[in-house]
Amino acid sequence: MELARRYTADLARRGEELGLIGPLELPRLWSRHIINSGVVAPLLRPGLVGDIGSGAGLPGIVLAIARPDVEFVLIEPMERRVLWLEDQKDLLGLTNVTVVRARAEDARLPQRLDQVTARAVSAFGKLIPMCAPLLRPRGEMVLMKGAGAAKEVAGAEKAIRKYKLSEVEVLELGESIGVEVTRVIRARVP
Numbered sequence: 001m002e003l004a005r006r007y008t009a010d011l012a013r014r015g016e017e018l019g020l021i022g023p024l025e026l027p028r029l030w031s032r033h034i035i036n037s038g039v040v041a042p043l044l045r046p047g048l049v050g051d052i053g054s055g056a057g058l059p060g061i062v063l064a065i066a067r068p069d070v071e072f073v074l075i076e077p078m079e080r081r082v083l084w085l086e087d088q089k090d091l092l093g094l095t096n097v098t099v100v101r102a103r104a105e106d107a108r109l110p111q112r113l114d115q116v117t118a119r120a121v122s123a124f125g126k127l128i129p130m131c132a133p134l135l136r137p138r139g140e141m142v143l144m145k146g147a148g149a150a151k152e153v154a155g156a157e158k159a160i161r162k163y164k165l166s167e168v169e170v171l172e173l174g175e176s177i178g179v180e181v182t183r184v185i186r187a188r189v190p
């Protein structure tokens with residue numbers, strides 16, 4: 001909690017100036033962005049998780065704080081955001097984080113990922129070809145989505161078939177602890 005508070009305070013202090021977060025988001029950083037990312041933590045398993053398009057560090061930094069037993073690779077193409085992520089890694093002393101500057105499609109990772117997360121990066125149909133090649137056999141996508149998650153699944157039918165995804169489901173998280181619902185599309189590669 002202490003690390004999450006420090007990260008949130010720094011994001012509130014410098015996030016707008018660095019173009020990481022819009023001014024309207026500042027009052028609801030904790031309730032909308034940090035909690036929204038944190039509720040995904042129980043879906044992760046010990047192993048290597050890649051967060052595509054980490055941006056300000058959502059959900060990557062929050063998950064790395066919540067799950068010190070999991071290794072994270074934060075994949076982000078924009079230099080300014082990469083510098084911010086490196087800075088947060090050092091300031092928070094996160095030894096389970098590596099930052100890679102790349103687009104997901106071009107990322108050359110030394111190891112295949114067990115799971116991949118992404119938030120506000122692209123529609124499910126477009127995320128599938130970005131995520132699938134980075135995953136190990138039977139690896140899993142855990143993609144944070146808005147209210148249109150089920151529609152995105154329906155719209156991604158062709159890519160789901162092409163990449164032979166299984167166990168595709170929409171999960172609603174957070175209700176049991178009384179916070180705003182976070183939707184996740186979960187899917188497994190062959």
Ligand SMILES: C[S@@+](CC[C@H](N)C(=O)[O-])C[C@H]1O[C@@H](n2cnc3c(N)ncnc32)[C@H](O)[C@@H]1O
Nearest residue numbers: 052053054055056058077078103104119120121
């Ligand atoms: C709208 S921001 C969301 C950032 C963060 N995930 C969040 O929820 O606040 C989208 C991020 O995805 C990154 N991005 C866009 N295309 C990408 C790609 N092909 N591979 C990896 N990251 C990408 C952008 O640079 C940007 O930081």
